[in-house]
Amino acid sequence: xxxxxxxxxxxxxxxxxxxxxxxxxxxxxxxxxxxxxxxxxxxxxxxxxxxxxxxxxxxxxxxxxxxxxxxxxxxxxxxxxxxxxxxxxxxxxxxxxxxxxxxxxxxxxxxxxxxxxxxxxxxxxxxxxx
Amino acid sequence: xxxxxxxxxxxxxxxxxxxxxxxxxxxxxxxxxxxxxxxxxxxxxxxxxxxxxxxxxxxxxxxxxxxxxxxxxxxxxxxxxxxxxxxxxxxxxxxxxxxxxxxxxxxxxxxxxxxxxxxxxxxxxxxxxxxxxxxxxxxxxxxxxxxxxxxxxxxxxxxxxxxxxxxxxxxxxxxxxxxxxxxxxxxxxxxxxxxxxxxxxxxxxxxxxxxxxxxxxxxxxxxxxxxxxxxxxxxxxxxxxxxxxxxxxxxxxxxxxxxxxxxxxxxxxxxxxx
Amino acid sequence: xxxxxxxxxxxxxxxxxxxxxxxxxxxxxxxxxxxxxxxxxxxxxxxxxxxxxxxxxxxxxxxxxxxxxxxxxxxxxxxxxxxxxxxxxxxxxxxxxxxxxxxxxxxxxxxxxxxxxxxxxxxxxxxxxxxxxxxxxxxxxxxxxxxxxxxxxxxxxxxxxxxxxxxxxxxxxxxxxxxxxxxxxxxxxxxxx
Numbered sequence: 340x341x342x343x344x345x346x347x348x349x350x351x352x353x354x355x356x357x358x359x360x361x362x363x364x365x366x367x368x369x370x371x372x373x374x375x376x377x378x379x380x381x382x383x384x385x386x387x388x389x390x391x392x393x394x395x396x397x398x399x400x401x402x403x404x405x406x407x408x409x410x411x412x413x414x415x416x417x418x419x420x421x422x423x424x425x426x427x428x429x430x431x432x433x434x435x436x437x438x439x440x441x442x443x444x445x446x447x448x449x450x451x452x453x454x455x456x457x458x459x460x461x462x463x464x465x466x467x468x469x
Numbered sequence: 470x471x472x473x474x475x476x477x478x479x480x481x482x483x484x485x486x487x488x489x490x491x492x493x494x495x496x497x498x499x500x501x502x503x504x505x506x507x508x509x510x511x512x513x514x515x516x517x518x519x520x521x522x523x524x525x526x527x528x529x530x531x532x533x534x535x536x537x538x539x540x541x542x543x544x545x546x547x548x549x550x551x552x553x554x555x556x557x558x559x560x561x562x563x564x565x566x567x568x569x570x571x572x573x574x575x576x577x578x579x580x581x582x583x584x585x586x587x588x589x590x591x592x593x594x595x596x597x598x599x600x601x602x603x604x605x606x607x608x609x610x611x612x613x614x615x616x617x618x619x620x621x622x623x624x625x626x627x628x629x630x631x632x633x634x635x636x637x638x639x640x641x642x643x644x645x646x647x648x649x650x651x652x653x654x655x656x657x658x659x660x661x662x663x664x665x666x667x668x669x670x671x672x673x674x675x676x677x678x679x680x681x682x683x684x685x686x687x688x689x690x691x692x693x694x695x696x697x698x699x700x701x702x703x704x705x706x707x708x709x710x711x712x713x714x715x716x717x718x719x720x721x722x723x724x725x726x727x728x729x730x731x732x733x734x735x736x737x738x739x740x741x742x743x
Numbered sequence: 744x745x746x747x748x749x750x751x752x753x754x755x756x757x758x759x760x761x762x763x764x765x766x767x768x769x770x771x772x773x774x775x776x777x778x779x780x781x782x783x784x785x786x787x788x789x790x791x792x793x794x795x796x797x798x799x800x801x802x803x804x805x806x807x808x809x810x811x812x813x814x815x816x817x818x819x820x821x822x823x824x825x826x827x828x829x830x831x832x833x834x835x836x837x838x839x840x841x842x843x844x845x846x847x848x849x850x851x852x853x854x855x856x857x858x859x860x861x862x863x864x865x866x867x868x869x870x871x872x873x874x875x876x877x878x879x880x881x882x883x884x885x886x887x888x889x890x891x892x893x894x895x896x897x898x899x900x901x902x903x904x905x906x907x908x909x910x911x912x913x914x915x916x917x918x919x920x921x922x923x924x925x926x927x928x929x930x931x932x933x934x935x936x
Binding site: 347348349350351353354357393394395421422423424425428442443444445446 | 836840
Binding site for chain 3: 495496498499501502625626627644646647648
C-alpha cells in the first residue's frame with residue numbers, strides 16, 4: 340500500500356508518515372498542493388492521500404478538487420488531516436470529494452481508526468498479495 | 470515523580486483486560502496524570518503507592534474508576550465497528566419486519582461517557598428500514614459522574630476524532646466552542662439513568678437489543694450468571710444480546726446461543742429457554 | 744447566533760488537547776513567576792486569524808525549550824539532535840494547531856494564515872536583517888493578550904497567547920523582542936520535503 344502525505348510542516352509530515360509506515364505503508368511526501376500534483380503525475384499512484392488544508396502555493400481543498408477532476412485518480416482515497424475544524428469546513432471538504440477528515444491534533448490511534456473506517460489498514464505482512 | 474515501569478505495566482494490563490482498550494507504551498504520562506487525583510482521593514502519597522495498593526487487594530469500585538479515568542479520550546465511537554454494521558444491515562431490518570408498532574427499544578447496560586448509546590442512536594437514525602420509527606435507547610451506568618458527561622452530549626475534538634466517520638460527525642453533531650455537541654434528535658433518542666447491574670433491575674420494560682459489552686469481566690462467575698439470567702427476562706424472545714468481542718456466555722449461562730450477525734456474532738435466547 | 748468567549752478557559756481547553764495528543768504530555772500550568780515580556784533569546788511562533796475575528800495566536804519560549812518541545816512532538820531519540828529548521832517548523836505546527844482549534848471554536852467566518860516562526864536574540868543575531876512579517880509581530884507584543892496561558896514544560900515557561908487586533912495597548916513597561924535581530928521563517932521558504 341502506498342500513501343502520499345501532503346503538509347507544509349515537515350514535522351507533521353514526519354508524524355503522519357511514521358504512523359503510516361508503522362502499519363505497512365510506503366510513504367511519499369509533498370510540501371504543498373502543487374508538489375502533490377507533481378508527485379501524482381510522476382506516479383506510482385498512491386492508495387491514500389493525507390492532505391493538510393492550509394499550505395502555500397496550493398491549498399489542500401484546491402488539491403482535492405484537482406485530484407477529483409482527473410478520472411485516473413478517482414480511486415485514490417483522500418483524507419484531510421488538518422487543524423481546520425469548523426463544521427462548515429468539514430462539509431466543504433467532503434463536498435469537494437474528500438472521503439474522510441481527521442482533525443489536528445490527533446493521536447496515532449485515531450488515524451488508524453479512520454483508516455479502518457476506510458478499509459485501508461493493510462493486511463499484516465506476509466498476507467499481502469504483491 | 471514518574472510512574473514506575475512495573476506500575477505502568479500493571480495498569481496497562483488491567484485496562485486492556487477490563488476495557489479491551491490498549492494503552493501503548495509512551496502513555497505513561499497519561500497514567501500518571503489521570504491517576505494522580507485518584508491516588509490523592511485514596512490517601513496515597515503518589516501514583517506508585519496507589520498502584521501497589523490496587524495490586525495487593527482487588528477493589529472493583531476503584532478498578533472501575535481507574536479504567537474510566539484512563540479511557541477518557543480513548544473511547545471510540547462505533548467501537549469494534551462490526552456490531553453496529555450488523556445492527557444496520559441485519560438486526561434492525563429483521564426486528565423491523567416483526568414490529569407492527571414501529572417501535573424498538575435498546576438497552577446499553579454500561580454506557581460510560583455515552584459513545585455507545587449515541588452510536589446506536591446514529592445507527593438507528595441512519596437505518597433506512599427504521600425511517601419514521603420510534604427507537605428508544607435506555608443507557609445506564611453505575612457511575613453518576615460519567616452519566617452526567619454522557620447526558621451533556623458534548624465531546625472534545627480528541628473524542629470526536631475517535632472512530633467517527635466525518636459524514637456522521639457533520640450529520641449528528643454541531644460545534645459548540647472548543648467542543649462538539651450532539652444534535653437534539655440524537656439527544657432525544659437516548660435516556661440515561663443510573664443502574665447497578667448487581668442489584669435487581671428496576672422496571673424498565675422489555676428490550677429488543679441489549680448491549681452488555683466489556684462489563685461482565687468485572688464480576689465473578691455467580692454474579693455473571695445472575696446478570697445474564699435477569700437480562701434474559703428483559704429481552705424480547707426474538708431480541709439480541711451483544712457482549713464484548715472477547716466475551717462468551719458459554720459455561721456461564723447456557724440458555725443463550727451464539728448466532729452470526731454480519732461479520733460479528735450476537736446472542737439470542739435458545740428456543741427451549743424462552 | 745451565540746458568541747463564544749475567547750477566554751482563558753477556551754484557550755486552556757485547546758492547549759490541553761494539543762499537549763495531550765501532539766506532544767504526549769500533560770499541560771501543566773506554570774507556577775513560577777510570570778515571565779515578564781519575552782525572554783532573550785527567544786523562539787516565537789505565531790499564526791494570524793482574519794475575518795470576523797482578527798488577531799494572532801502565538802507561542803513564546805526559550806530555544807532549549809523549543810528543542811525539547813520539538814523532540815517530544817517528533818518522538819526523536821535522545822541521541823538525535825534536530826536541526827534548527829525542524830525545531831522551528833515543529834513549534835510553528837504547534838501554534839498552527841492551537842490557532843486552528845481556536846478558530847474552530849469561534850462563531851462566524853475566520854481564516855487561518857500560515858505559521859511564522861522567529862528565533863530572536865538581541866545580541867547574537869543582531870547582524871541578521873529584520874523581516875517585515877516579524878516586525879509586525881514585534882508591534883503586536885505591546886497589545887494586551889485577549890487570553891494568556893503559561894505552561895510548565897520541564898521547568899521552563901511556554902507562553903501561549905491570543906491577541907485580538909482591537910485589544911488596547913499597554914502604556915509602558917513591557918519588554919519586547921528586538922525586531923532588528925530576528926531570523927524569521929515562514930513555510931514558503933522551506934517547502935522542499
